[in-house]
Each structure stands twice: as structure tokens, then as C-alpha cells.
Amino acid sequence: MIWEVFRQEKTGGYHTHCGNVHAPDREMAKQFAAVQHGRRKPTNSLWVVPREEVGEIDGEDVVFGGTTDKSYRWATTYNTTGADAREVAESEDEQATAEKQRGDD
Structure with a gap:
């Protein structure tokens, strides 16, 4: 008979x-x-x-992660072109210019 073994390294750990x-x-x-x-x-x-007592749930049985779209968490989902991106770049340029001017005074 085959027995699967799971190890916990520290108290409270997985x-x-x-x-x-x-x-x-x-x-x-x-x-x-x-x-x-x-x-x-x-x-x-x-x-x-016992190996036969270990149950498995895979992606065909259930959708993991819920249905909430959390793509905003990944920088790759942001559009880095267009009017909004240009506005951010212009604002950064304005801030850099203002900091230089304050340093010259």
C-alpha cells in the first residue's frame, strides 16, 4: 500500500x-x-x-480564483500609450522642470 507523506517544518507552518x-x-x-x-x-x-484517501480538485472540476476580475493588480494590463500616458509623462516633465527651477533660485 502507498502512503503519501506531508511535512511541516515549523509549528504553525503549512x-x-x-x-x-x-x-x-x-x-x-x-x-x-x-x-x-x-x-x-x-x-x-x-x-x-493512504494514497486512495487523497482527493483532487482540478480546473475541470471548479474555476479557481473566483469570478472577480483582478487584472488591475498586474502592470501588464495597463495601457501605456494614448492620452492618459502622455498626460502622466507631461506631468512628470513639469515636476522635473519645477524642481530644477527651485534649485536655481
Whole structure:
């Protein structure tokens, strides 16, 4: 039987999948997981789960991320040409000119 192993590095941290072990029962799986996956890196705890008990949800089952458009978070979605972009560039030029003039006085 195959058992999937998830490792937590620090208290309060997430458990992340780190591999699997082959064992006939839960107790042996826990022992194998401790030896194979718990000793190599700092480990706070291990979860040992039968492979057939791990469920998967993929993009065909559900749409992840909701339906809210959050493209505004990415700079690539902004239009960097046109009147608005020219206005921003002109404003920056005006500010730079004013700063130079203040420095000359």
C-alpha cells in the first residue's frame, strides 16, 4: 500500500507534500515516513495518508480564483500609450522642470 507523506517544518507552518512510502499498515507507514522524510530536514510533524484517501480538485472540476476580475493588480494590463500616458509623462516633465527651477533660485 502507498502512503503519501506531508511535512511541516515549523509549528504553525503549512504541511507540504514531501513524498510517499510503501508500507502494509498505518504504523509501519508512520515509522517509514519518520525515517525517510522526517530526519533529513527540520521537521515539526508529519501527516501520513493512504494514497486512495487523497482527493483532487482540478480546473475541470471548479474555476479557481473566483469570478472577480483582478487584472488591475498586474502592470501588464495597463495601457501605456494614448492620452492618459502622455498626460502622466507631461506631468512628470513639469515636476522635473519645477524642481530644477527651485534649485536655481
